[in-house]
Amino acid sequence: MARPAIGAQASRLARDLPLGCSTGSARIPKLVYGTAWKKDQTADLVYLALKTGFRGVDTAAQPKHYDERGVGAGVKRAIGEGLIKREDLFIQTKFTSPGGQNHITPYDINAPLADKVHQSVQSSLENFTVEGQEPYLDSLVLHSPLETMQETVTVWKTLESYTPHKIRHLGISNTTLPIVAALVSDMTVKPAVVQNRFHNKTGYEKDLRTFCREHKIVFQSFWTVSANRHLLQSSPVREVAQKAGVGAVPAFYSLVLGLEGTTILDGTTSETHMIDDLEGIEVVGAWAEGEGADDWDFALRGFKQLIGES
Incomplete structure (x- = not known):
């Protein structure tokens, strides 16, 4: 089943980014x-x-x-x-x-x-x-x-x-x-x-x-995934995946998107993975803005430390 396009009601994490231009x-x-x-x-x-x-x-x-x-x-x-x-x-x-x-x-x-x-x-x-x-x-x-x-x-x-x-x-x-x-x-x-x-x-x-x-x-x-298999196994990714109830890849993608101002090229050839990735970042976003807010902030801080970003 086709997933609805991300729109204004999507979580902040999953919402489309504005692009600066004359249009x-x-x-x-x-x-x-x-x-x-x-x-x-x-x-x-x-x-x-x-x-x-x-x-x-x-x-x-x-x-x-x-x-x-x-x-x-x-x-x-x-x-x-x-x-x-x-x-x-x-x-x-x-x-x-x-x-x-x-x-x-x-x-x-x-x-x-x-x-x-x-x-x-x-x-x-x-x-x-x-x-x-x-x-x-x-x-x-x-x-x-x-x-x-x-x-x-x-x-x-x-x-x-x-x-x-x-x-x-x-x-x-x-x-x-x-x-x-x-x-x-x-x-x-x-x-x-x-x-x-x-x-x-x-x-x-x-x-x-x-x-x-x-x-x-x-x-x-x-x-993003192919060069960072070690990050897929990291504690922040495991924590987000477990507590938000998503797979490791959408949990990892969500943390990368949490760096702000970032989009990700996703080239999967699997329909299942397409659905999991698209829906997963929305699930994580809703969780991060709701009951998981504190856990998300903790995981994101840990992820930033792993990649050398304060």
């Missing part, structure tokens, strides 16, 4: 369905995720690791069957530089950099064109900084030309604090999202997440 009221779901490495299962899994209750989808114009056309097919199938409306979705894709591509690219590999960006954006808009509607992307993320800051700025300024109508928000992934700070300082359109790995080798991006919170930038966490 005003745009929001991003706390769990965004990740579509990397789904290959020929992409369309069916995206459709299943939307049917189950996901309202955000992350992909990339990078055939090496993503099937963006398949993502679009899954989205259009769900819309065509009346399961969702386009305006209720958060669709995010990426521009990937030549260094992150293989022999199949969404642009002419010999074209000037700005032209590569234009061709990539146009291919993404085509993949998400819904019949009878003007296509747009809720977010377009620069997959990683380019080799030089000048090239990064060229790509960013080219993407700015599509805002706010064709592209509602811009973001950057696999990046560093100095680069994000430079974009905030120097660019006309500020980054609305930063998508980075969440693991101990980067100190769980404590300083970058702090900067993002201060500048109202949403931090999108990925590799």
Whole structure:
């Protein structure tokens, strides 16, 4: 059974996050369905995720690791069957530089950099064109900084030309604090999202997440489970799972979301896990705002200590 979309009555923990931009009221779901490495299962899994209750989808114009056309097919199938409306979705894709591509690219590999960006954006808009509607992307993320800051700025300024109508928000992934700070300082359109790995080798991006919170930038966490099996077994996660009555993964996700200003890419291929994750963070949120408030605060403090955050 499809889970209702998270709305205004959801717990604070599960409620969609606002995104700073000129379009005003745009929001991003706390769990965004990740579509990397789904290959020929992409369309069916995206459709299943939307049917189950996901309202955000992350992909990339990078055939090496993503099937963006398949993502679009899954989205259009769900819309065509009346399961969702386009305006209720958060669709995010990426521009990937030549260094992150293989022999199949969404642009002419010999074209000037700005032209590569234009061709990539146009291919993404085509993949998400819904019949009878003007296509747009809720977010377009620069997959990683380019080799030089000048090239990064060229790509960013080219993407700015599509805002706010064709592209509602811009973001950057696999990046560093100095680069994000430079974009905030120097660019006309500020980054609305930063998508980075969440693991101990980067100190769980404590300083970058702090900067993002201060500048109202949403931090999108990925590799959240696969890189943190040790945290799944930690005392705070076990305590939340046991007392709120959920599995270890939604308990862990809830604690990551409790860091504030954070969303999570969830790429599970299991319908059961999709349901458990979506419903689990709502259950934890309701428990944390009710009878479990003290236990939640204690667990969250312990979790923050584990990842080096006071």
